Amino acid sequence: MNKKSKMIILIVVILVVVAVATHLFLTPSTIETEGSKNVTDMIGRSLEIPASVDNIVATSPPMTTVLYMIAPEKLKAVNFQWTDDELKYVPGQYANYPVVGGWYGTQDGSYEEFIAAEPDLIIESIDEGGDGDLSTVKERQEKFGSIPVLAVNDTTDVEKVGESITFMGEVVGAQEKASQLNDFNNKYLDMVHERSSKLADGDKKTVYYAEGDDGLQTNPSHSAHGQLIDLVGGKNVADSANQGNTTSGIQVSIEQVISWNPDIIITNDKEFYSKVYSDNNWAQLDAVKNKEVYLSPQSPFKWFDRPVGANMIIGVPWTAKVIYPDDYKDIDMISATKEFYSNFYHFDLSDDQAKQLLLDSGLKESNL
Template sequence: MNKKIIIIVVMLLIIISSLALYTSTLKTNSGNQTQITDMLGRDVQVPINVSRVASFSNSVTVMLYMLAPNKLIGWDSNRSATQNKYMDTQYQTLPVLGGGKKDANYETFISMNPDVVFVGHGTTVNDVNDMQEKLGVIPLLDVEGDNNLTNIDDSITFIGKIVGEEKKASNLVSFHQKMLSEVTSKTASIPESEKKRVYYARDSTGLMTNPSGSSHTQLIDICGGINVADVPVTKGTVGVSIEQVLKWNPDIMIVSDLTFYQNVYSDPLWQNVKAVQDKQVYLVPNSPFNWFENPPGANTILGIPWTAKVLYPDKFSDMDLKNLTQEFYSSFYYYNLTDDELNSIITSSGLKL
């Protein structure tokens, strides 16, 4: 009987020891996670130490690069050689994962084993929950305001917290607030009758634009201009006729397509537009990211001083765009521009040094 009792006691001790080890393991695993409330109010468990991140949304991907480039595991869409011109090669060669929210390449995202995946504005809670189900155990966090300069600071701060770059996020928010303050303090007093009338040409024909009120043309409003494309706001671009552009007769044209910019002054179709006649057509810099839109987001923060100088060069003659560009690229694009590169970016856009 004593032997049986001893055996039973030993077995119980083994079981208790195993349970203690299992409980300890559970606590350790739980200790590696923390609960985050995303910007749609969803409670999500994420790793405390996040080292691999990806995004379904272009604007959020750009922010991830600006805040934590070494944690970004891939781009959500293809990048051109032109876009890669002012980007370190180690980031140029990141794989393309294939974003697009609902129609994203989920298999590729899962195979890359990210710690966290982000999705940007424009999704409902049900949409995000469906996307989370497709991602399985990989946590998905929603970001709101990532495409809107009027409330982008919260999204920058949120992402900075997740990726462990609160200081970098704070610096980007400070740069943004400084630019907004400097520009709006001067443009707020411009009478409506004296505001520059601006047309934004998006494509190689010059006849695709984004209307007033669109997030894609926010910089015109922020910098005290009037977007002449007074047509119903849509999510995408709208096509217009040259006759309509002639009726609007803008003072300034901002364009994103290099081919159109190179040809607009010699194209007979555009010769009677005031901006063309006055040599007031400007090309948006777009390496490593577009300064004006595409996507609208944190990359357009540097577009605030650029657009201000395009619209009102006399009012902003004391604003040193070269120094601001150098600072922004060094701090948030991790690229130190040479003097020649810096001069080329600014003069190629149509601005004078």
């Protein structure tokens, strides 16, 4: 073999090695054997999971929501019971998941019930950079025994959820669905980022987020629960600077809300919404006088909050239309709603159903 032939063979070998190394570096499953594969989770732990993950349970609603969106046939239990109204928008084959609780606001998870669901994999939500995450995950792993516990970054921030959606899609083999969800989210995030950045402070509409059946609980700016107000450029009247920089929920009085006199009120509470226009106290507010009170669509997950997470992706264009309808005339909310429900809730809405969801939320027909 001459020198030139040896050189060509050497180059080919180098190219093959580089290609294999590149593939291994870019794929989350770095080592795969028959029936299992090793993955590195989002807290840096290496663990072995089934090569084909078919049964999954998450320990908190935001992760459960993502799993329902991208691979509902692989989800084996949920953290809370759907209401009858919510079930109207859930296909029959997904309507009877067992309820196993979880470790989030209610802290009512049952290890026994999780294990009884016979999952191949358990997804644990972590706060990116949180000091207690590793110890929490280790505790879960100890309690769940041989069932692998995969740590995935918190999905409660609608602007950061994409990385976790992509990671979950790779783990469960639903990359295309995950990419579809991120494309939808990025489309509207790009739109509101571009337009909200041009709003002068004096042109921003003031917004009050009314929680509870009396409307007198709220969340200030920079809270995850009211993040969509900040995102689209609304001015949250319960600004954290006026509340001791707290980002947790706060109790207020009707007198305080009257003094704020917001342009717009957004709520998740059906009872509050049903009586706000007939209540003499609330009647003093401009938002009530001008019919600018809006109820987040509820089913099968709320669009605006509770849980915070990927369910709020459809809430981005909705909140933009609520607060700045003139700036978002190019958004067709009926089409956007149908697309989202079909692709991510696995439920095909008619035009009339989508329109009714939006009208019931308080949007004017001219703004749909």
